[in-house]
Amino acid sequence: MATPERTTIGWDIGGAHVKACLLQGGEVVDVAQWACPLWQGLDHLVRALGAARTRWPALEAAQHAVTMTGEMVDLFPDREDGVRSIAAALAAALPVPPGALHFFAGDAGWCAAADVARAWASVASANWLATARHSALTLPQGVLVDIGSTTTDLIAFGNGRVLSTSRTDAERLVSGELAYHGVVRTPLCALTQRLTWRGQARHVMNEFFATTADVYRVSGELDPAHDLHPSADNAAKSLPATRQRLARMVGLDERDATAAEWLDLARAWRSAQLEALAAQLRRVLAAHALPRDAVIVSAGCGAFLAPELAAAAAGPAPHRLAAYGSDVAKVAPHAAAGTAGWAQVCAPSVAVAALFEREHD
Numbered sequence: 530m531a532t533p534e535r536t537t538i539g540w541d542i543g544g545a546h547v548k549a550c551l552l553q554g555g556e557v558v559d560v561a562q563w564a565c566p567l568w569q570g571l572d573h574l575v576r577a578l579g580a581a582r583t584r585w586p587a588l589e590a591a592q593h594a595v596t597m598t599g600e601m602v603d604l605f606p607d608r609e610d611g612v613r614s615i616a617a618a619l620a621a622a623l624p625v626p627p628g629a630l631h632f633f634a635g636d637a638g639w640c641a642a643a644d645v646a647r648a649w650a651s652v653a654s655a656n657w658l659a660t661a662r663h664s665a666l667t668l669p670q671g672v673l674v675d676i677g678s679t680t681t682d683l684i685a686f687g688n689g690r691v692l693s694t695s696r697t698d699a700e701r702l703v704s705g706e707l708a709y710h711g712v713v714r715t716p717l718c719a720l721t722q723r724l725t726w727r728g729q730a731r732h733v734m735n736e737f738f739a740t741t742a743d744v745y746r747v748s749g750e751l752d753p754a755h756d757l758h759p760s761a762d763n764a765a766k767s768l769p770a771t772r773q774r775l776a777r778m779v780g781l782d783e784r785d786a787t788a789a790e791w792l793d794l795a796r797a798w799r800s801a802q803l804e805a806l807a808a809q810l811r812r813v814l815a816a817h818a819l820p821r822d823a824v825i826v827s828a829g830c831g832a833f834l835a836p837e838l839a840a841a842a843a844g845p846a847p848h849r850l851a852a853y854g855s856d857v858a859k860v861a862p863h864a865a866a867g868t869a870g871w872a873q874v875c876a877p878s879v880a881v882a883a884l885f886e887r888e889h890d
Contacts, residue, residue, distance in 0.1 A: 538581075538588055539882025541656050541875065542597040542615055544568060545679055545714060545758060547577035548875035551585055552882040556861035559585070560871035560879065564757040568602040571618050578622040589624045594885035596633040596656040596877055600649075601698070612649040616642050633659055633881050635696060639888070654698050656877035657682040657707075660853065661691045663880035664826050666887070667857045671824035671848070672813055674838065675876060676806070676831030678713035678755065682706065683810050685817040692817045705812040710802065712751060712831035713742045714758055717778055721801040726794045727786075731779060737761050739774035741802065745831075746771045747795035755830035755874065803834060807841035814842060821848065828853035828876040858883070 535555070541548040544567045551559040561584055563577040582588060600611025620630060620642040631639045634651035635658050645652055661673045661684035670687030683706050685692040693706055701707035710719055717739045723732050739761050745751035746766060756766060764770045772791040773783040779794065786794075814823070825848045827835035832852065839848050851857070854873030857880075861868075872879045 535886065536587070536591040537882045537886050538585065538591045538593050539878040539880070539885070540593060540595040540597075540619070541877040541881065542567075542574065542595065542599045542619070543656075543679075544599045544602040547574065547581070548878040549581050550872065550875060550878040550882050551591075552879075552886060553861065555883075555886055556859050556864075557868060557872050557879055558861050558864050560868060560875050562755075562757075562871070562875055565599075566758070567599045568604050570604065571614065574599070574615065574618050575622050578619070582624070591625070591629070592885065592889075593619075593623060593625060593630045594633060594639075594881045595619060595631065596659050596881045597652065598654045598656055600653050608653050609649045612652050613646050616645040616652075631885060633884070639885070650697075655696075656881070657684060657701075658691060658696070659880040659884055660684075660828060660876045661686050661693075663883050664853065664857050665690055668824055668826065668851060670819060671826055671851070672810065672819065673826045673828065673853075674806075674810065674835055675828040675853075676834055676838075677711045677829040678758070678831075679709070679711045679715065681708040681711060681806055681809075681829070681831070683708065683806075683813045685813055685819060687817070687819070687823075704816070705809040708806055708809050710805070711741065711829070712745050712802075712834070713740065713756060715741045715802075716761070717741065717744070717775075717798055720798060720805065724797045724801055726779065726797050727790065733778050734780065736777075738777035741798070742766075743771045743774050744795045744798045744802075747775065747792055748799060750833050752830065803837055803841060806834070806838055810838060810842040824849045824851045826851045826853055826857065828873055830874045832873055853879075 537552040539550040547565045548562045565573045565577045600608045605611035632652050634648045635655040637651040640648045664673050665686035673684040675682040695701045695704045716737050718735045776783050825839040853876045854869040858872040
């Protein structure tokens with residue numbers, strides 16, 4: 530692949546995935562995601578970076594803009610060590626000169642690999658800020674709703690800036706702008722302790738028997754390309770095996786109900802997650818007094834929930850919807866089919882690349 534004069538690769542180094550975007554001439558040309566269970570060791574990050582080098586052989590001639598959340602995994606004794614270790618792994622594994630590696634430090638701007646140790650607190654878990662800031666520079670006012678595999682970000686923006694004063698995950702857990710559940714990896718017992726199924730309200734098992742991936746696999750909404758992590762029991766992801774995991778949550782086996790009934794149970798879990806997210810979205814909308822014409826910007830592999838979430842949060846007159854991948858990201862006309870969808874899923878990697886190019890043009 531010929532490398533244009535201006536090429537930037539955006540990286541979002543998470544605890545479960547590495548997401549990356551190839552930006553050329555200010556346009557998204559390619560986006561990719563690799564599973565990276567970072568809690569199991571930095572070698573998983575090195576392998577993902579190797580896969581990126583295979584996909585984009587010319588990356589050594591590019592500028593690299595990096596954001597991360599992976600410092601939170603329990604591989605590291607603390608977040609500072611996590612940020613420093615991830616930055617060092619990137620510097621060692623990417624065949625680029627030191628001056629081509631730039632770390633997004635939020636309000637503090639950008640820093641080189643050599644400065645990460647000093648700026649670690651600003652670098653840590655700032656990927657949501659990149660996506661929200663990019664949205665704020667593109668749309669007038671609204672809320673970014675990025676529903677990922679593990680977490681959901683709900684970030685208000687307007688007048689070209691992010692409205693939230695929270696910056697850390699701890700602060701956003703207080704304000705309601707971070708919901709620590711997503712559509713793949715979240716244990717179902719974290720969503721609710723009680724639900725209604727077969728006409729009866731019942732308590733559920735407080736055990737890691739199933740995850741939200743099982744719910745959305747049964748409902749048919751989870752794209753297999755985003756279903757990258759092992760199931761709770763490390764068994765198959767077929768529908769019978771998936772229904773068996775759901776059955777355990779209510780003390781039964783897959784043979785004890787019909788496929789239609791297990792779909793109803795999955796929908797009950799789905800409703801529980803929607804209700805929890807809608808409550809936090811209402812809180813964010815109210816905190817920033819956003820008007821009815823504010824837009825809900827959907828992102829993440831769980832963006833399929835956004836229309837119902839917007840309706841549940843706003844009542845009979847739901848907010849307008851926009852998709853990050855098509856309404857914020859600038860996808861190149863010659864990009865492969867599906868690139869906008871991947872830009873939607875991997876929004877922070879796109880945003881950090883776009884912000885870097887905008888600020889270093």
